Amino acid sequence: MKLDSKIPSGPLAERWKHYRSTVPLVSPANKRKLEVIVVGTGLAGASAAASLAELGYKVKTFCFQDSPRRAHSIAAQGGINAAKNYQNDGDSVYRLFYETIKGGDYRAREANVHRLAEVSASIIDQCVAQGVPFARDYGGMLDNRSFGGTQVSRTFYARGQTGQQLLLGAYSALNRQISKNQVQSFTRHEMVELVMVDGKARGIIAKNLVTGELERHSAHAVVLASGGYGNVFYLSTNAMGSNVTAAWKAHRHGALFGNPCFTQIHPTCLPQAGEYQSKLTLMSESLRNDGRVWVPSHAEDAQAIREGRLKASDLGEDRRDYYLERKYPAFGNLVPRDVASRAAKEVCDAGHGVAPTGLAVFLDFEDAIRRLGRSTISARYGNLFEMYEKITGDNPYETPMKIYPAVHYTMGGLWVDYELMTTIPGLYAIGEANFSDHGANRLGASALMQGLADGYFVLPYTMGAYLSNEIRHAAPSIDHPSFAQAELRALELQNKLLAIQGKRSAESFHRALGKIMWEYCGMARSAEGLRHALGLLESLHQEFWSDLLVPGALNSYNPELDKAHRVADFIELGRLMVWDALTREESCGGHFRVEHQTPEGEAMRHDENFAFVSAWEYHGPNADPVMHSEALNFEEVHLTQRSYK
């Protein structure tokens, strides 16, 4: 298969401008006749649905939550980047572009990332106009902060609830279109099949999660904005319902999956406390602006802390190792996420961890409180400190936080071209669901930027290229045989899951899957471990299909059945991730292969062999997937070894 990324020609900085001016348009009269399905109502989905509806397209949105407002974008804390240069500190579109490419360890497409940086400023303007209450300074101007390893202050924020406020802004724009009947919103619905007619995406089968009924929905194009797949690890910072099912159905129908092994492990999360734990909670990375990360210099001290014989405050400066400041003097506690996460794993593996499990490091505010005063720290991080105390029972003003890395974001996703179309004509993927802009590691405050860039400012243009050719066709009737076949497939799968009647819950399989993925495809990966994981996943797959127990009935409100369906897809995805990790014999960004590191233990890329996007083709749950690759050509950026020293 030849992958055509459709990157426009011409100077990098002119491409998007030129593309926008020349992309075919659809007349207002025709837009009324064109229907678009958007699956997922997070930042990408809600902003796309609203913007497409404003243009005149007829839109249907689907979300599994009880309201579009609850999509997991809502939980993003820290902020959103934009190259506004309001702080006069030397920011520019080029700098944001460059840092995103570099931060992604040179595994993203230049043209996409440049476009992202270009539209970033408009996102802020749009959100302000919608009434998003961003933080402001005393003169009434928008405030910015430096965030997650950048040396300029380009991050816009609304306390620790930026994702919430941006999502509510997009939700309000969506609501306006719902009130005008331009958008029909389906809540408590999950996409369970993709419908293809003559090789094009023409609709979906959605399950009404309340009644259990399967519904047919047709359209001229389908947009997947269904988020990332971090829950393949069971424990992650994702919401409980976040799942890969919509994207996986597309993959099974022929949409290639890009860079599946690129996952982001976020360094500042609450450590796991016990087996019963259902999710991990992120503490905003902004905490690293003022908090200092350390572990006891001596393993004996760490052991004493783990056993409760010593407290953090018992250790003087000479017995503490501020390992990020020591190893990376230039960036210190603000090194990118992948670097910070690996460093935490390293010190804990060496026996310096401070939680009873041995898997935690301190994030200490003592110096910051002394320097800035408790009230300043409280103004900056009050809500985060409260949240920490609520969950752990410890007060971070008095005792350092304990943190450990957790799965947070997936840079991989459905492969898309410059127009955000997958390898299936008429099927688009936006936001975290696609693979496109973050390479092998995403910078802090860039997920919100990408989701809204795709939804507000990219997709509404690029869809014209496809839809302008669709104006002669009505959306297919839902009585078309393809719909009946897709519905039957979805029904058979559910019956199959219900019929196993084994002994283990879907949850227990999900936990087992998570353990395999975290152990062998997490922060450090080796060829030997990955091969072992393939075997484990095969057994898990067999056990799942022979020993699963789903209570309840078909055609009813049955969350256990829905969970089992999601876990079935996660198990297949897990296998693909391991394949990808095994094939990529280099370290880059969040993908760290222990065989490929510098003498200092840093990630070592092999650009001569691996400067490409891997795009995988599905051949069945037991057959080997087939890899295609898209070469990454860097015209503007010179590839270097990342260094934050």
Added chain:
Amino acid sequence: MENQSLRLKLRVWRQASAQAKGNFETYELAAVPVHASFLEMMDLLNEQLIREGKEPVAFDHDCREGICGMCSMYINGRAHGPQRGTTTCQLHMRHFHDGETITVEPFRAAAFPILKDLAVNRSAFDRIQQAGGFVTVNTGNAPDGNAVPISKIDADEAFMSAACIGCGACVAACKNASAMLFVSAKVSQYALLPQGQPEHRDRVLSMVEAMDLEGFGHCTNTGACEAECPKGISVENISRLNRSYLIAQLSGGGTSTGTNTE
């Protein structure tokens, strides 16, 4: 504290569907870790029920970090349970004691019909927002974000109102099942910002009308909503809404003249 666990008795509301008659069922849990969240305790219950061949308890939940607003539950007679400023997902079992009987019910309100067990339908909230909870601005029309300065005080106050997570605890806590805190929070967010001014009066009238149509009760200023709101939304929002509503009614709707709140 580390390995402590609780033995608990749970009285849980079970109801097969909206039409079915519901009742309390009692379950016992032998060892609930004190560091588990309330929802993780419910997970343990469900695992136990599945093992016993019974149907698990349906309840809404998603982010489990107190921000999506999906979890609900009326715990021991309080929306989101006994901890102030806390959603059910952030409530931890260390706030209960060994041997305690915990009563778990759905949020109860005529406008929030029960779907199953503890899950209720809160789509009335979406419909109220659709009636006017937005600024009319198409993508691409926006001036520079700094073109209109907004005082820090107004921006902060708008943020406080905008922090509502739409969980419905205010309705569940109110003896009249009024949605005034929810509606007034959204109205206030826009009332405090210059972007919200042109449509302010229409917004107030149409959102209140939509609220009434959904069958929410009237506000009698008991303040129970504020007390139970996990995000600390203030009843001052309700006063602001009442003033705005009165003025909008007297002036026959239309656009406001640009003063900050009325």
